[in-house]
Amino acid sequence: MIVKRKPLTFWERLYLPAVIYGFKVTVRHFFKKKVTMQYPEEKWAVPAGYRGAPYLVKDQEDRVKCVSCQLCEFVCPPKAIKITPPGPVPNAALGNVEKGPKEFEINMLRCIFCGFCQEVCPEEAIFLMKDYSLVGLARKDMIYNKQKLLELGGTHNDTIQKWKHK
Amino acid sequence: MTNATPSAPQPEPVPTITVKINGQSVAVPKTQPHPVTGQMMPTTMIQACELARVEVPHYCYHAKLPVAGNCRMCLVEYGTPALGPDRKPLVNPDGTPVIAKAPNPAISCATPVSPGMEIYTETANVKSIRKAILEFLLINHPLDCPICDQAGECKLQEYSSEYGQAKSQFAEFKVHKPKQVDLGPRILLDNERCILCTRCIRFTRDIVKDDVLGIVNRGGHNAIATYPGTAFDNNYTLNTVDICPVGALTSKDFRFQMRVWFLKETKSLCASCATGCNVVIGSREGRIYRYVPRENDAVNAGWMCDAGRLNYRWIGREDRLKQCLIRQDGAPRPASWKDALAAICARLQSATAGSVAIVASARQTNEELFLLQKIATQLKAVTDSIPRVGAGDSLLVNADKNPNSNGARWLGIAPAELGANLPRVAAGIAKGEIKTLLVLGEEMTRHFGAETLRKLDALIVSDILPNATVSLAHFVLPGCAPAEKRGTFTNARGQVQKFMSAVTPPGEARPELEFLREILAGIGGGEVPGNVEAVFDWMAQVTPAYQGLTWAALGDKGLAAAPTGANQV
Numbered sequence: 030m031i032v033k034r035k036p037l038t039f040w041e042r043l044y045l046p047a048v049i050y051g052f053k054v055t056v057r058h059f060f061k062k063k064v065t066m067q068y069p070e071e072k073w074a075v076p077a078g079y080r081g082a083p084y085l086v087k088d089q090e091d092r093v094k095c096v097s098c099q100l101c102e103f104v105c106p107p108k109a110i111k112i113t114p115p116g117p118v119p120n121a122a123l124g125n126v127e128k129g130p131k132e133f134e135i136n137m138l139r140c141i142f143c144g145f146c147q148e149v150c151p152e153e154a155i156f157l158m159k160d161y162s163l164v165g166l167a168r169k170d171m172i173y174n175k176q177k178l179l180e181l182g183g184t185h186n187d188t189i190q191k192w193k194h195k
Numbered sequence: 196m197t198n199a200t201p202s203a204p205q206p207e208p209v210p211t212i213t214v215k216i217n218g219q220s221v222a223v224p225k226t227q228p229h230p231v232t233g234q235m236m237p238t239t240m241i242q243a244c245e246l247a248r249v250e251v252p253h254y255c256y257h258a259k260l261p262v263a264g265n266c267r268m269c270l271v272e273y274g275t276p277a278l279g280p281d282r283k284p285l286v287n288p289d290g291t292p293v294i295a296k297a298p299n300p301a302i303s304c305a306t307p308v309s310p311g312m313e314i315y316t317e318t319a320n321v322k323s324i325r326k327a328i329l330e331f332l333l334i335n336h337p338l339d340c341p342i343c344d345q346a347g348e349c350k351l352q353e354y355s356s357e358y359g360q361a362k363s364q365f366a367e368f369k370v371h372k373p374k375q376v377d378l379g380p381r382i383l384l385d386n387e388r389c390i391l392c393t394r395c396i397r398f399t400r401d402i403v404k405d406d407v408l409g410i411v412n413r414g415g416h417n418a419i420a421t422y423p424g425t426a427f428d429n430n431y432t433l434n435t436v437d438i439c440p441v442g443a444l445t446s447k448d449f450r451f452q453m454r455v456w457f458l459k460e461t462k463s464l465c466a467s468c469a470t471g472c473n474v475v476i477g478s479r480e481g482r483i484y485r486y487v488p489r490e491n492d493a494v495n496a497g498w499m500c501d502a503g504r505l506n507y508r509w510i511g512r513e514d515r516l517k518q519c520l521i522r523q524d525g526a527p528r529p530a531s532w533k534d535a536l537a538a539i540c541a542r543l544q545s546a547t548a549g550s551v552a553i554v555a556s557a558r559q560t561n562e563e564l565f566l567l568q569k570i571a572t573q574l575k576a577v578t579d580s581i582p583r584v585g586a587g588d589s590l591l592v593n594a595d596k597n598p599n600s601n602g603a604r605w606l607g608i609a610p611a612e613l614g615a616n617l618p619r620v621a622a623g624i625a626k627g628e629i630k631t632l633l634v635l636g637e638e639m640t641r642h643f644g645a646e647t648l649r650k651l652d653a654l655i656v657s658d659i660l661p662n663a664t665v666s667l668a669h670f671v672l673p674g675c676a677p678a679e680k681r682g683t684f685t686n687a688r689g690q691v692q693k694f695m696s697a698v699t700p701p702g703e704a705r706p707e708l709e710f711l712r713e714i715l716a717g718i719g720g721g722e723v724p725g726n727v728e729a730v731f732d733w734m735a736q737v738t739p740a741y742q743g744l745t746w747a748a749l750g751d752k753g754l755a756a757a758p759t760g761a762n763q764v
């Protein structure tokens with residue numbers, strides 16, 4: 030398609046009316062209520078149900094809830110999760126906890142905060158929390174390991190308490 | 196073992212009878228061989244359904260085990276032609292026989308078919324029976340799926356979602372049974388998950404003849420246990436993990452290693468003895484996690500031995516040979532494939548006729564041995580391979596621990612008795628007549644001694660792991676494990692079977708076939724097709740033992756080769 034460019038009229042070639050119109054908009058906003066948030070000094074309070082970064086949680090008796098079923102690893106669309114299963118040798122320090130992850134990594138650069146991991150988890154061990162601003166100085170800093178995920182996730186008031194009742 | 200006998204002389208043809216399954220007429224043999232004794236037994240309803248490809252859910256029935264009939268999952272409804280008072284079949288006005296429907300359902304795994312029988316597997320009654328059976332099975336079931344190794348290939352999960360119901364009406368507490376019970380060195384049992392189908396008991400009693408498993412305690416506390424003072428420790432225990440329909444029997448080797456749905460499945464062969472059991476390799480991201488047997492009635496029925504199954508860890512070893520080495524000033528130096536092969540070809544080409552010997556391995560594929568044979572002809576080299584003898588048994592394990600001894604014989608690499616040429620080679624080296632030795636995958640210091648090998652002008656070695664021969668070699672070429680390449684083996688019975696590659700070789704290691712064809716071309720032996728299929732087809736054309744075979748025709752289960760003349764054993 031060929032678009033014909035009409036030559037500018039005399040009024041348009043003056044430019045001045047458009048400049049004045051622009052100034053009017055600017056001046057109007059000077060006196061309006063400000064919408065800009067002074068981030069990062071000022072932080073946004075996220076609404077309930079907001080899907081931020083996924084973290085692992087512990088139950089009220091300090092047990093890791095994740096059982097390393099790897100369903101979240103399977104469902105995660107961008108393959109952000111990498112779990113190392115525990116292998117056959119039982120960890121005596123974990124008491125009657127039969128299975129848990131040896132390592133659990135989420136690559137926060139890959140995570141799209143979709144919430145599938147939370148939805149698929151049969152043990153209610155992973156939740157998308159309120160963090161939306163994750164920083165690191167290197168790519169490897171953005172791969173959160175099990176320890177970090179558990180620290181950030183904290184305790185979940187658990188009604189299942191799988192291992193307590195085993 | 197009867198069901199592993201390949202082509203036993205066929206008995207007289209079995210008469211067939213016609214039955215109707217869900218309205219479809221099918222002709223089925225009247226009798227079928229018993230999986231253990233081989234005696235002809237009446238065909239059962241479940242076998243007829245199997246032949247008609249109608250699925251009947253079942254737990255205790257297993258085609259390769261005697262029937263137990265204890266799980267009741269296979270209940271179906273059926274009818275037989277009604278007889279009048281004169282013992283003649285009654286006929287409907289339209290000419291069809293009148294069918295008298297049996298008042299009660301029957302377990303299809305133990306009820307023989309009779310002529311004119313009608314089987315109904317999809318009636319409302321059958322469906323509600325399946326629901327009820329599954330509800331019973333789940334009453335005390337722990338629902339451990341998130342931590343259960345069977346999840347993803349569990350018949351209880353599959354049937355529950357296909358035939359079961361979402362809710363349980365059971366309000367009482369579940370019975371708790373022992374978990375993590377150590378049955379033997381390779382098996383861990385979770386009694387809560389067991390559905391008491393007795394497949395494991397029948398397998399070890401009737402197939403392995405090691406009657407150590409049984410059920411103890413009563414009622415809801417029934418549990419699988421070993422006979423007091425014994426352990427479940429024969430060479431076939433891990434097969435029970437495969438046939439256990441649930442996650443009760445778990446392999447200590449595979450336990451909590453990886454979820455099965457991540458595993459890439461590759462059809463392959465066990466390379467630990469001359470039986471050549473068909474296997475499926477489960478791997479993920481270049482790491483092998485498990486071997487499970489693949490059914491092939493001409494070779495291994497559906498079983499494999501524990502030793503062969505667990506013989507895979509070395510493939511992932513850190514110290515694998517990963518690059519070519521050329522010895523310069525007494526020390527091995529890394530080299531590129533191009534330089535290493537060029538140097539080797541130059542060496543071989545300048546060798547005088549008769550001054551080269553080749554020791555191949557009977558662990559190599561038919562195609563590789565075929566190319567080696569061509570190289571040997573070109574160089575007028577004497578060849579042989581190394582016998583590897585261990586203990587065998589009457590079920591599967593062969594005393595010959597080489598997967599391809601017959602291939603080595605029939606392709607003219609080794610004499611009928613493997614290793615018979617070796618003293619000649621050793622003497623030749625000692626006398627200085629043999630100056631160049633090409634060794635593939637064998638540790639030659641064990642056979643010739645390091646001193647003899649040091650006499651060589653050129654020791655060319657291809658291997659997978661470092662060993663004493665590799666450290667003496669002038670040229671080292673990193674090779675592949677069978678799980679990393681494609682090819683065929685000829686098993687002890689002459690079955691030619693192919694295997695696929697499951698994982699990629701580490702570093703610069705390459706399948707032997709690739710560099711052997713470059714060596715052959717480099718010494719003026721002519722161009723060889725670049726892929727395994729074509730090499731196999733060519734080999735089959737020119738080798739009497741493999742006459743008439745093609746790669747494509749081998750299929751998943753292989754074909755019998757026709758060994759000829761003197762080399763046959």
Ligand code: SF4
Nearest residue numbers: 105140141143144146
């Ligand atoms: S939120 Fe989505 S993308 Fe992020 S880890 Fe969970 S499943 Fe993966």
Ligand code: SF4
Nearest residue numbers: 095096098099101150
């Ligand atoms: S977080 Fe949940 S879904 Fe993911 S491995 Fe752990 S238990 Fe399974």
Ligand code: SF4
Nearest residue numbers: 339340343349441442
């Ligand atoms: S045996 Fe099957 S149903 Fe039972 S816990 Fe294991 S996977 Fe789940």
Ligand code: SF4
Nearest residue numbers: 389390392393395439
């Ligand atoms: S352990 Fe498995 S195979 Fe053995 S009886 Fe129980 S469910 Fe059946």
Ligand code: FES
Nearest residue numbers: 255256266267304
């Ligand atoms: S399969 Fe028939 S009763 Fe178990």
